[in-house]
Amino acid sequence: MSAKAFVGARIFDGHEFHDGMALLVDAGRVTGLAAANSPFAAERVPVSGLLVPGFVDLQVNGGGGALLNETPDLAAIETICRAFLPFGTTACLPTLITDTVPVNAQAIAAAQVAVDKQVPGFLGLHLEGPHLSLARKGAHDPALIRPMTADDEARLIAARAALPNLLVTVAAETVGPEQISRLVAAGIVVSIGHSDAGFELVARAVAAGASMVTHLFNAQSQMTNREPGVVGAALHFGTISAGLIADGIHVHPASLAAALRGKAGPGRIFLVTDAMSITGTDWTEFDLTGRTVYRKDGALRLGDGTLAGADLTMIDAIRFVHQTIGVSLDEALRMASLYPAQALGIAATHGHLGQGARADFVTLGTGLAPTATYIGGGCAWSAV
Secondary structure (H helix, E strand, O other): OOOEEEEOOEEEOOOOEEOOEEEEEEOOEEEEEEEOOOOOOOEEEEOOOEEEEOEEEEEEOEEOOEEOOOOOOHHHHHHHHHHOHHHOEEEEEEEEEOOOHHHHHHHHHHHHHHHHHOOOOEOOEEEEOOOOOHHHOOOOOHHHOOOOOHHHHHHHHHHHHHOOOEEEEEOOOOOOHHHHHHHHHOOOEEEEOOEOOOHHHHHHHHHOOOOEEOOOOOOEOOOOOOOOHHHHHHHHOOOOEEEEEOOOOOOOHHHHHHHHHHOOOOOOEEEEOOEOOOOOOOOOEEEEOOEEEEEEOOEEEEOOOOEOOEOOOHHHHHHHHHHHOOOOHHHHHHHHOHHHHHHHOOOOOOOOOOOOOEOOEEEEOHHHOEEEEEEOOEEEEEOO
């Protein structure tokens, strides 16, 4: 019997909470909700606590000891997707930061194998660079940052044809509107990040089809009185969604709260981890494109103090925006599931538990601690 009825938990379906209901699943998809005391032609699966949609992370560089830049292969992708199951993430975009053409090609080839193998939780790739701004390079190696050539563009378009999803972060002053338009026409989601561009230049990128901003506030031009910059553009344009690293280190809580109040819709601010290989390990340092990153006081930094990714999981980010910022629990959960799914264009199947959606969900216990993670209705990880 493939049909299952998950009973015993309070259910958040991505839109509202339900008490006394069962989540009905068949063939890996949600078929609906029904009263928990109803008769079912399905296997009853007892669960407890809070049952919520699985988290969707669109920016995860590594985890479980694997870093895509260091080992751009299938094993790294599998490790990264598996590493975040204990933290409630059921779908992610393994992310490659600025690197060489051969490393990019290896990562894309590995992603194609991951698609063929149907690696659980694998959504596609996020290529963050190398077509960025040197002025806002962050932890990216400046020697590897470069303009986008016609060959680069062709490689990206070919990669999108072979992958279910491809997100590309570019700087608005490095990649022009014509290039952005062609990438978007090929089905690539273009995000503006690591950019020092002014508002008008970002506006042209948005008009060309850019629909996202990468890690809002970080490594981008800030909003001032006469120049809104990338931050101001992200808040102003309703077509833009924006990822945000909510760890209390990358963005001040007051700035985060103000951005949430000021964001024009329907685009939303959503949570990302920007996690590195160190997540899920007890390591105190690791290598990133030939440089050492140090783990200390909840942050990951290069030797000069530059932040290099985040020591963060999605459930940590949810707790932060809920408990520290004061975002309601339902909205905090949407920021980790529904909103990133909408930003990537996969909300028909991910980020919620409506009829027809993938049965990807997590159960949460005391203190919002994950107790079990399910992919396609099957238990992929359990705390017991």
